Amino acid sequence: MTESYIQQLFAERIGGRQYGKSTAIYKFEKIKRAKRAALAARPHTELIDLGVGEPDEMALPLSVRALCEEAQKPENRGYADNGGADYKRAAANWMLKVCGVPGIDPETEVIHSIGSKAALSILPAALINPGDVALMTVPGYPVFGTHTKWYGGEVFNLKLTEENDFLPDLDSVPKDVLKRAKVVVLNYPNNPTGASATPEFFRYAVEFALKNKLVIVSDAAYAALVFEGKPLSILSVPGAKEVAVELHSMSKAFNMTGWRLGFVTGNPLLVKAYGDCKDNTDSGQFLAIQRACAATLDHPEITQKIAAKYSRRMDLLVALLRKLGFNATKPKGSFFLYVRTPKAVGDTKFKTAEDVSQWLITEKLISTVPWDEAGPYLRFSVTFIAKGESDERRVVGEIEKRLAGLEFEF
Ligand SMILES: Cc1ncc(COP(=O)(O)O)c(C=O)c1O
Secondary structure, three states: OOOOHHHHOOOHHHOHHHOOOOOOOOHHHHHHHHHHHHHHHOOOOOOEEOOOOOOOOOOOHHHHHHHHHHHOOHHHOOOOOOOOHHHHHHHHHHHHHOOOOOOOOOOOOEEEEOOHHHHHHHHHHHHOOOOOEEEEEEOOOOHHHHHHHHOOOEEEEEEOOHHHOOOOOHHHOOHHHHHHEEEEEEEOOOOOOOOOOOHHHHHHHHHHHHHHOOEEEEEOOOOOOEOOOOOOOHHHOOOHHHOEEEEEEOOOOOOOHHHOOEEEEEOHHHHHHHHHHHHOOOOOOOHHHHHHHHHHHOOOHHHHHHHHHHHHHHHHHHHHHHHOOOOOOOOOEOOEEEEEOOOEEOOEEOOOHHHHHHHHHHHHOEEOEEEOEOEOEEEEEOOOOOOOHHHHHHHHHHHHHHHOOOOEEO
């Protein structure tokens, strides 16, 4: 069959003429394929999925009821664009009540996003010229970096390691890179390491940004999911509003991943620029969703209940992994547990975290996500399917049964 001329038209950023021809299989596809093969080989065994990066339950009835009501109102029918006054107000109020950040002006310092992912893909349009550098942490959520490169910019990676508490050493950025750098992207609580920032680290980051004339994009998608203390916003640090925007999301803290709503808040000039670029990207989230989410934001106890569930599950999983010899430490928030991988189990040797993850799926029908960018680690997510506390114990007990008696070598 002759090749369609369309093949000649693809942009270099997605592979140009070679688009779609690569036989390389990427991490998440490898996991998917291994899960399929393991289930085909053992169709009667439960696959325990600790790899999923989203809540296992649906939004609470309060949110669903509000959406049903709002969806019936004619005034909610049209393009929302960058509007949605109720949600802006609720967001500013939530920043004060939950994150302790006073003085957010809902009109000039908040604009919604169709999820944080969308905001991370739009913000580079506002900041990145060809040759500009974005400082990003690895391992991490890559969306801002992908779009930076698509605009002709460069990404400089800062490694997150156990030695630095998974906080980047900003002073390690070489001078010539720093000169071209415009943005630092931070994400705490962090995916995948589960690490939390400290007020001292955020103060240091704000000072660093001011000194080097950088913008901070703080991806706070997991900010409200804390197991102890209060959620920490970079905007609670003095001076942060001069340099930072923060991205919040309904997805993880309110079990609303599919609803696609979040907000960008902080420096008004940056928020405005985000809004101008967003205007050329989408026409805003359905106002009924925005209003239902505004009502939801007024109930931070929802998040506290969800966080308590993850904390409980985390306790069970950490205890089990420690018993098996893993160096597992309970994070202070998020739903991710990040642990260094074993070098071997019995006679089976592992070179990478990906090897370990494939072995766990194939041999034990336990799915995790491997990360090899800054040492070999597995990410266990406590969003596994379980209905209630006794079922949670059953699932973790099942993991124990499958792994008990194995000699892990670290
Ligand atoms: C670090 C991080 N940022 C952003 C997102 C995207 O979240 P949202 O559902 O708000 O687009 C995710 C989702 O997995 C994430 O892990």
